[in-house]
Structures are given as C-alpha cells and as structure tokens.
Amino acid sequence: MKLKNVDLETILADKAKEIDFSGVVHVENRTGMIHASAHGFSNRSESIPNTINTRFGIASGCKLFTAIGICQLVENGSIAFHSKLSNLLDHSFPHFGGEVTVHHLLTHSSGIPDYFDEEVMDDFEELWVKNPMYHMKRLEDFLPLFQDQQMKFNPGEKFHYNNAGYIVLGLIIEKVAGTPFSDYVEEYIFKPARMQDSGYFSLDCLPAKTALGYIDKEDGSWKTNSYSIPIKGGADGGAYVTAGDMAKLWQSLMNGELVNKEMLTKMTTPWIQTDNGYYGYGIWIEKAEDKIVKYHVMGYDPGVSFASGYYADSEMIVVIPSNKERGPHKLMYLLEDHI
Structure with a gap:
C-alpha cells in the first residue's frame, strides 16, 4: 500500500466531513483490512450513529447477485x-422480440422496455403514484409496468441500462429453480459467501442495525425513503448488506466459490461498451490501456447511494454504502488517487 505522503485516515475523514457523508468506508486487500470507518446516522430522529456493521440498502448494486444466480x-x-x-417464461410479452436472449438481458442490450427509464424519467417516486410502492412485493408485481410496451431497439444493437431486464432475469431464476428469488439468493449466494447479515428485507419490518435511507431537500429539511422505493427489493435492486458482507461477496466470487473459474471469466468479460467503460454480466468494467483495472457495481435510489469495486x-x-443520495463515488475516487 502506497500513500502519496498523506495519512489515509485523515484525508478520508476530512473528505467525509466536507461532503457530509453518511455511511461506511471499507477498504481491504489480500493481506487484510486497510481502513474501516463509519459516518453519520443510521437513524437521524434518534441520533443513532452508523457503525461498520450497519446494514445499508444498495439499490442496483445487487444486480450482480442476480447475474451470479443466472450464471449458476x-x-x-x-x-x-x-x-x-x-x-423460458410463460408470462405474456406481446411486443417483445423473439430473439431476446439471457445474454442480452444480462448485458442491458435486450431492447425490451424498462419500467423506469433513467433517460426519460428523473423521479423514481413518480412510479408509485399509480402503483403504490407497498404493493411491490414480488417480481410479478412489476410486470404491468412494462410487459405490454413496445421494444425500444433490436436485441444486441446497443447498451441501454435496463431495470426491467433484471426483473425478467429474476423471474427466470424463480421459474427454473422453483423458489422465490430472494430465497434463492440467500441460499446459493449469501450463505456460501458467509454474508450472514445481508438479505432482502421489507421496509415495514427492517431488522436491527439497518440504516434508514434519507432524502435531503434544498431547504435543509429531510424525509426517509419509506414511501419512495418498493417495499421489498428484488432482482433489479434493493438488497441490504453490510460493507463487510459485500467484501466477502467479492472474495467468494473472485476465488471461484460461487461460480467456477470458467464461468467467472465469462462474467467478467467486457461484453459491451458503455458511455464510460464496459459491462460484463451484472458488473461494470474499467480498462486502462486495454488492460482491465477495476470491476465495480453501483446503486442509486431515493435515500440510497452505493459504490463498490x-x-x-x-x-x-x-465498499462504500450510504444512506444518503450521494457521496460514495467521491470517496472512491479519492481512494483511487491515494492508493
């Protein structure tokens, strides 16, 4: 570990304070822990501080779990x-192209319509006006939001980030494995990776040591995200993890404990170019001079932001989870500059 003549603890603490970060910063390498710190409150009303063992929602950060399940x-x-x-599925998709494959869905290149298109919509909460978030408990509950719409482009034509594609992948896991999606992930991914504190928890019965997500308004007031995201996460996002558990996930995946080495190579192949890098199966990929330097995942929801690489x-x-809408990437880039 080489630092540019500056103490890592100090620069991280200063930056976290500067951006009013709320969450955890966890850094380790093959020799062990380099840094772990917690910042801000998991519950502002009760002034309960975040700890390094606090569980955080990670939004789309858990598309990786869905991809691992499919690869298994x-x-x-x-x-x-x-x-x-x-x-693969018996559900009705009257306008979807017959050539859409699992590969297309994994790489966001299927062309199927999305239930939340980030290029068209900028307020995730708009979705729940006609479809109350407390009804969104199962993957099937999302189908009416996109299953009858037209294709956006031909399968394989280009990369276009797509949440609905991962809902469909989750439905495939449920059909093939014969078990609810969250049960599958907890049994075949969390358990072997020893992620004992992680799970797909319902917003109305969160377990102890779980951070509430906070939406900050311009006037300085705030609210929790309790009515702003689906009540239970699924195949496109919404699991809760501790930073330590997410580190275990990376270790288990890269050590060949969740999929074999041949499958891991397929998962981490840069299949398709994106606006600022490449995408494999459920994983973003960064290159420098044609060499892969970083595999990473990220997530954004109202009251949630997440970066892990x-x-x-x-x-x-x-691993940098946060129970605010921004912060992790600024700290991640800072770490990359100094280590």
Missing part, C-alpha cells in the same frame, strides 16, 4: 446464455 443456472446446465426469453492487480476491495 447456466453452469449446472439448466439454461444457456443463448436461451431465448420466449422459451474490486481492483484486479492488487486484489483490493472497496
């Missing part, structure tokens, strides 16, 4: 990456 099913021969959506050369793992 491919590995055991239940499905294939070229399997067509039209052959695995750095190929050093085997360094960074």
Whole structure:
C-alpha cells in the first residue's frame, strides 16, 4: 500500500466531513483490512450513529447477485446464455422480440422496455403514484409496468441500462429453480459467501442495525425513503448488506466459490461498451490501456447511494454504502488517487 505522503485516515475523514457523508468506508486487500470507518446516522430522529456493521440498502448494486444466480443456472446446465426469453417464461410479452436472449438481458442490450427509464424519467417516486410502492412485493408485481410496451431497439444493437431486464432475469431464476428469488439468493449466494447479515428485507419490518435511507431537500429539511422505493427489493435492486458482507461477496466470487473459474471469466468479460467503460454480466468494467483495472457495481435510489469495486492487480476491495443520495463515488475516487 502506497500513500502519496498523506495519512489515509485523515484525508478520508476530512473528505467525509466536507461532503457530509453518511455511511461506511471499507477498504481491504489480500493481506487484510486497510481502513474501516463509519459516518453519520443510521437513524437521524434518534441520533443513532452508523457503525461498520450497519446494514445499508444498495439499490442496483445487487444486480450482480442476480447475474451470479443466472450464471449458476447456466453452469449446472439448466439454461444457456443463448436461451431465448420466449422459451423460458410463460408470462405474456406481446411486443417483445423473439430473439431476446439471457445474454442480452444480462448485458442491458435486450431492447425490451424498462419500467423506469433513467433517460426519460428523473423521479423514481413518480412510479408509485399509480402503483403504490407497498404493493411491490414480488417480481410479478412489476410486470404491468412494462410487459405490454413496445421494444425500444433490436436485441444486441446497443447498451441501454435496463431495470426491467433484471426483473425478467429474476423471474427466470424463480421459474427454473422453483423458489422465490430472494430465497434463492440467500441460499446459493449469501450463505456460501458467509454474508450472514445481508438479505432482502421489507421496509415495514427492517431488522436491527439497518440504516434508514434519507432524502435531503434544498431547504435543509429531510424525509426517509419509506414511501419512495418498493417495499421489498428484488432482482433489479434493493438488497441490504453490510460493507463487510459485500467484501466477502467479492472474495467468494473472485476465488471461484460461487461460480467456477470458467464461468467467472465469462462474467467478467467486457461484453459491451458503455458511455464510460464496459459491462460484463451484472458488473461494470474499467480498462486502462486495454488492460482491465477495476470491476465495480453501483446503486442509486431515493435515500440510497452505493459504490463498490474490486481492483484486479492488487486484489483490493472497496465498499462504500450510504444512506444518503450521494457521496460514495467521491470517496472512491479519492481512494483511487491515494492508493
């Protein structure tokens, strides 16, 4: 570990204070822990501080879990990456192209319509006016938001980030494995990765040591995100993890404990170019001079922001969950500059 003549603890603490960060910063490498610190409150009303063991919602950060689940099913021969959506599910998708495959869904290149298109909509809360968030408990509950709409482009044509595609992948896992999506992830991903404190918890019965998500308004007031996100997370986002558990996920994945080495290579292949890098299966990929330097995931919801990366050369793992809408990436870039 090389620091540019500055103490890491100090620069992180100063930056966290400057941006009023609320969450955890967790950094480790192959030799062990480099840094772990907690900032802000998990419950502002009661002035309960975040700790390094606090659980945080990670929004889309858990698309990686869905991708791992699909890759496990491919590995055991239940499905294939070229399997067509039209052959896998019994749900009605009257306007979807018959050529949409599992690979297209994993790489956000399917062209199917999204229930929340981030290029068209900028307020996630708008979705719950006609479809109350407290009804969104199962993956099927999202289908009426997109299943009857037209395709956006031909499968494989381009990358276009798509939440609905991961809802569909979750439905495939449920159909093939014969178990609810969250049960599958907890049994076949969280358990083998020893992620004992993580899960898909319902907003109306969160377990102890779980941070509430906070939406800050311009006038200085705030509210929790209790009515701003689906009541229970699913295949496109919304799991709760501790920073330590997410580090265990990276370790288990990269050590070949969740999928075999051949499948891991497929997951971490830069299949498609994005606006600022590449995308594999459920994972963003950064290159420098044609060499992969970083695998990472991120998540944003009302009251939630998340950044986590695995750095190929050093085997360094960074996990930064937050129960505010911004902050993690500023700290991640700071770490990258100094380590």
